[in-house]
Amino acid sequence: MAKAALKSRPKQRRLSPDERRSDFIRKAAEFFSEEGFDGGTRELARKLGVTQPLLYRYFPSKDDLIREVYRTVYLDRWNPEWDALLTDRSLPIRDRMQRFYEAYTDAIFNREWLRIYLFAALKGVEINKWYVGIVEDRILARIVTEYRAEAGLPDQPPAPAELELAWVLQGGIFYYGLRRYIYESPVMEEKERVIANAVDVFLEGISRVFGTSVKVRTAYARVPEPTED
Amino acid sequence: MAKAALKSRPKQRRLSPDERRSDFIRKAAEFFSEEGFDGGTRELARKLGVTQPLLYRYFPSKDDLIREVYRTVYLDRWNPEWDALLTDRSLPIRDRMQRFYEAYTDAIFNREWLRIYLFAALKGVEINKWYVGIVEDRILARIVTEYRAEAGLPDQPPAPAELELAWVLQGGIFYYGLRRYIYESPVMEEKERVIANAVDVFLEGISRVFGTSVKVRTAYARVPEPTED
DNA sequence: CTTCTTATTTTTCATATGATAAATAAGCTG
């Protein structure tokens, strides 16, 4: 009786290979983002509503399926318009950064993306390291370059220390997503304000640390005694 | 012959329970930090130079062992002197922050700590969420409070936006550790410079974003429509 | 309706896993 209830006619329905395949990948991303890549193929199949061996009809091995998941997460989320946005000098760099980070975080601030990103990082997969390079080239180097242009600083490739400072901004914003969607700890709800403040601090700060031609402060080693005078 | 070589007399050596136990925990931290908490007990035992069932003499279950690992990672690394350092008003806040972050990152910027921290975060264990609260109370709230004191601002509890800004700093510095020890991507080697610049940007920036009584810029909401008109 | 392709399921395998029970031996005490 209970048995009969469970065996409720699987109603085997055939899907077109393309449909099935993309459905597998999409749901596998959800699944692995929660369970980690050690999640079992049987449990995954149950979630997919099919039997486990069917997975092996579409992917030669679990690893191949995982690779497809990486692809959708890492490759399919970059909006090509962002390239233009960041380099559009008709807008102040501050506005460009605000808009970009709002859009970018709209894309990556969700449990699925963030968790897969971290799982991938911990596994040391090369696509993750590659992505870090992309971030530096497509986002941070541009921000520094555009900032320098707007500040009237000489046109030269971003210095390591400048990039590093941009990384602190990037990491700081990223960490906000972590706290919100991974730790699920209470955070300031208005993402736009958080971004705006972070960007403002970055822009105000960097001009003083590296100098808008005016005050060149190397920051470290200096640090006199501004206690009160 | 090969067999004989392998069975090279296990040379069973008895250790005192305390010694063995702490050895297990220490090496288990190393092991799990690399393999993740899904790492097998047999492989762990092999690394420990003992047989797998011996682990169960010292810990009722794998989970109990893992809990001990958490303890050493999360509880045993906070230096009580840091509490005094951050609140020592005989030093400029900038110096305090510099010293603190140098020491703090000396403690946590290593593969083992960072990876276990991330694995724990992904598992959603409560000790990890608890730690996030500790960071906010013991580090960030203090930084904001001490900054306000030094800037001559009214003595009031840190505003959410201020804490959030401190989180961006914290996260930015954390992310530097990630890039260096988890991604193993090329970074600026001089950690002190990175910290100094980040702290400088934070202090210079925050005073302008929240105003040292002088310029109060709310930053966001400003940003009109500079498209072109 | 019959035939044929192939998407899907049922069986099955080899291995790995966390954990337990029984056997062994290290090393202290007399």
Add this chain to the structure above:
DNA sequence: CAGCTTATTTATCATATGAAAAATAAGAAG
């Protein structure tokens, strides 16, 4: 050395895992 405690090992179990082979049935084509 004898005797005893217990740290450590040698089986062993039940279950879960990724994967392959064989059996079934959905659905299009004739």
